[in-house]
Amino acid sequence: MSFDVDLFVIGGGSGGVRAARIAAAEGGARVALAEESRMGGTCVIRGCVPKKLMVFASGFAHAMEDAAAYGWQLQVGSFDWPGFRAKLHTELDRLEGVYRANLERAGVTIHDARATIADPHTVQLDDGTTVTAKHILVATGGRPFLPEMWRPLREAGAPVLVSDDIFDLPELPDSILVVGGGYIACEFACILAGLGVKVTQIYRGAQILRGFDEEARGHLAELIRDQGIELHVGTDLIELVAADGALRAKTTDGRERPYGAVLFATGRVPNTEGLGLVEAGVALGRRGEVPVDEWSQTGVPSIYAIGDVTDRIALTPVAIREGHAFADTVFRGVATRADHDLVASAVFTRPELGSVGLTEEAAREQEPVEIYCTSFRAMHTAFAGRHDRVMMKLVVSKATRRVLGCHIIADQAGEMIQLAGIALKMGATKEDFDRTVAVHPTMAEELVTMRRPVREA
Ligand code: NDP
8 A cells, every 4th residue: 555655754853853853854754744733842932942041030039149159240121021021932933943843854744734644654734735644643742721711801801820831822911820749840840030020939738749759749848939929838729819900819828818910820631632533443541542552553453653642751851752762663673662760850949849750759669779879058148148958868779779860959950860770771780870979169079979878668
């Protein structure tokens, strides 16, 4: 049977673009890709990239405070959000262009249209085009989840926001209520506070960042509060009423207050609605995700899926690896499984939380462990008179001496955890860490100078 293309990729995010490029440029495949919105997807257009640029923008507020403490005489002005936002969007336009150019250079045919699956080998585009494909790759990512009950208010034009909206705000609100305790809630709470917004964050559970190391969660929650963010855990939203362009929120702790906006950072859901997957024979999971095997193949052999839409590990570099592994396997004859073991990640709060491997709690369930942990005031911040403490923690197997987990809360923890991730991936033992000579004076040197366990379990 002959097809128009060897591969049709639905979704021009980081994962889909990587798969398309490798299949076309290195696998010699005829590849087409459809993107209904902007090339680059969540990470580039409304996620990691603009978020990180906002982290940088927000960091200057603290840098200026520190500068004064270091003897600089500064006249600190206010933050020009519209000016920053315009520049941010220019940068996103540039990056979108780079993504597009890279695809074109690889020989991929781009369709700026919404694609749906008509049958296991046919894609229907909303511009009327039909394309047949030997393989279809679903790389449609995810989107913010807004609980049903708050949707009417949003639709009525009240400032009920999800993370996508932040980058387009005409102006920053004076105050905001952030709902949620995950990556996005904690990151935006810190970013917006740094930019001068009065932030209140509520989380329904007992402690923010469920799934991370307990000790790290507690430590970071304290530092979030120390920077003036009102963080209330065990608290949920009961009522929201629009009033004069703002919102009045009632929460389960009895508080009732007006906010300039409410940001719902209440998770993300896979983008599978109306895609035609079920009709093509792919049964979806409970959250609407596309279930796949270790080769990213669905139950329908010609249809594969990668990235957030599969609800495995929702991180850009993981989607890229999955897309690359798929293209290697199917188009380069190199059978490759995406490796989901020991994936490091960072939460870009202030300070950052970097984490790789097992939490203390998970490791203890698995085997007897030693815990090495230190908390100290870093030279840079101590001199500036700040009280925030760095935390570094290693979870070590008693039997094999391998470092099973590493958790860091510090400025630049994201950079540090990338390197610690290499050591853990190589199977480094505590003794390997110990025989590594410290780089002095740094914060990270504490990782190789923790001599005695603080506890065993
Ligand atoms: P998360 O799943 O991390 O957090 C969602 C939060 O919303 C949780 O605290 C959850 O509470 C809460 N929540 C869910 N539903 C409700 C509800 N109905 N009412 C009140 N609270 C609710 O999702 P995010 O959207 O923050 O991030 C999605 C994913 O994107 C992350 O898991 C991560 O993989 C990725 N990401 C990575 C980043 C990075 O690498 N720096 C940055 C941003 C996102 P509960 O814990 O009780 O379920």
